[in-house]
Amino acid sequence: MKFDLIIHNGTLITVNAGFDIIPNGIVCVRNGTIAEVSERVAGAPLPPAAETIDARGGIVMPGLVNTHTHLPMTLFRGLADDLPLMDWLNGTIFPAEAAHIRPETAFWGAQLACAEMILAGTTTCCDGYFHEDAVARAVQASGMRAVLGQGVIDFPAPGVPDPDKNIEQAERFVETWQGAGPLISAAVFCHSPYTCSGETLKRAKSLARRKNVLFQIHTAETRTERDQSLKAHGASPVRYLDDLGLLDAGTLLVHAVWTDAADVGRIAKTGAAISHNPESNMKLASGIAPVGEYLAAGIRVGLGTDGCASNNNLDLFQEMDTAAKLHKVSTLDPTVMDARTVIRMATAAGADAIGLGEVTGSLEIGKQADVIILDTATPHMTPLYHPASQIVYAAKASDVRTVIVGGRVLMSGGNIATLDLERISTEIDVISHRIKERQP
């Protein structure tokens, strides 16, 4: 009954249903799975284990779950900021994608993203982009857990010159990656209700249903999108998708900023989930999603960073802090989005929103051992009265000392076991010089 790994000498933030916090806890791992979570009996020896990790009095918590990324967009981090949305999209991002996104650039951009996420305590992401095969290879090599969808859009896109083949390529992606091991889950990623026809949307969702995979779609991100939907379809984006039959528990609505009470009711009734990306919505001046109403309606809401062109990082610690504060000020109520709610969104609820609720997101027996350890022996983490509050309002990505996915240590003391940072840096240097040269 020897364990493979035991993490001890830390305060466990379980993020189980009762949000139990266990001082001096131990997490025991066997075959990549959490086999025991308990308080250590004072003075008792640790159970036998092949490996032990001393958390040194720090915080032990589930790895963070980023419910919305476009990993290769690390390549465009900071390429253009502080611009009107349409100038940014049409003048910079779309041309840069058309000119520079190929399988090898998508691969290296995604590897860079994985390095950033692992260093910052993210163990799972939910991604959608083009050349997603290359993204999947990059993520698989990193050892992270991910839900990945090949992009579907009714325009020529990187790797999909003929939009008539978009569903076919998305289907091929699912078939390639659906059985590729325990870490990668395939998905379908439709860009949005305004860039895909109703027919495309229905066929894409039908593919997702047939394959029993997650269906992700940007929805109601901007006021312009909402207004155009009302004009074109006589319906809000959410109602339009619902009328097409696209909303169910396997659908993840990304952003959901511009919704009304009827939309909230539809989302709740159908069981669709939401990816909330507050920093992207702030930076692009999209608006503030009514997250309090979503939570009150029982809708599953996870947290996401969005791509690095619109944030400009993949840091969920900062995203938690911002989410908590943004909704307090926008409602003028300091009690909304309390620390536990926000941590849950960045872990268990996020996992649930992307279809991995049984797999990751909490320290509970039977779940995969996706665990991070935070150092608390720093000035900005001192004193430490309430661990949940400290995680949201004081902790930084740089406090993460150890990252474990499925029982495997991916990062320890800033060193990533699975990725060659020097090689990534060299490759990104070449690619980013090319991107810079071709800037208008």
Place this chain on the structure above:
Amino acid sequence: MKFDLIIHNGTLITVNAGFDIIPNGIVCVRNGTIAEVSERVAGAPLPPAAETIDARGGIVMPGLVNTHTHLPMTLFRGLADDLPLMDWLNGTIFPAEAAHIRPETAFWGAQLACAEMILAGTTTCCDGYFHEDAVARAVQASGMRAVLGQGVIDFPAPGVPDPDKNIEQAERFVETWQGAGPLISAAVFCHSPYTCSGETLKRAKSLARRKNVLFQIHTAETRTERDQSLKAHGASPVRYLDDLGLLDAGTLLVHAVWTDAADVGRIAKTGAAISHNPESNMKLASGIAPVGEYLAAGIRVGLGTDGCASNNNLDLFQEMDTAAKLHKVSTLDPTVMDARTVIRMATAAGADAIGLGEVTGSLEIGKQADVIILDTATPHMTPLYHPASQIVYAAKASDVRTVIVGGRVLMSGGNIATLDLERISTEIDVISHRIKERQP
């Protein structure tokens, strides 16, 4: 003509009037003062210097200026969060201050704050609290630059049991610290228009004028304060202060969230400055200050974190990112508060707002050598197209590798030369245990 110190091999973000960015720049320091700022001639040797620091291709910029802190409140970091404002203040913060703030706790809380600020690249702060003598000793020992004011309030306060003596004690503080060397500037800190009588406010400002020091005051922080001011004085908080004759170029209005167009005009006309604390205003659900209007009116605006009970950190990198994003989403305009504007608020404009505009806040000849170096060789700082954008939207406090104040290296590679972190940790441990035990 040998220099004392040369920083080389970095990209200089000067934050001078033209916001010049100098690739492969050098900063030469003599007698604690910046003596040269220029691009290095390719292939030329460095000028002779007693010490050189290699920035290793990173970013070299002015140290950050935190225009509003209550340093000892690190002791209450995370003690109570997510509560209604009055429960938080009256149920936790005020009782904790009354029970626990003494000269020695204020000293250790301030030392902890200095450690956190130095590690995060802040070289100057503007503080107001009680037992400010102890704060001043703590800050002076750290080697940081600071503007410090003893608190004035018309209630019994820590160290000021008799409010009738509040001005007298504030005056004694100014007299003690006004000539205490180049790093410490004395100030007067009036708590607010609603906790001080009109008479106290006028006497405090008169003291500040007589001594030619900064006058700091929390103003128009919450809607309740604004409404009560309208009821009690028939005037907004800003107009009330103006009517009392308190507004001039030596007055720093902290928060200034609830102001109208007439208030903006009064602030602009009198030359008073503003300390903008977006994260505190968000977390306490106070509201969003109309910073765009202040800037448009030519008002000097600096950035501040507020105390650690209401943020919960002293991290100006996060504050810059949040400031930029908050105003974009609140105005639905992604072009407002661009990266350069926000960096200026956290450096040169902040220094100007607290009366140190000639002293610090930019890399310019004649200013004090308050300089920080950021490491850019990390995944989240890669690629690097535009340094200003990267500083605001991607950099983290943990990227700061070197901190220099007045030409003296206070921190290098995470090691603080001036503070004993172990001793601070031990002292804070004892104090915070006492605070926790006496919690309701």
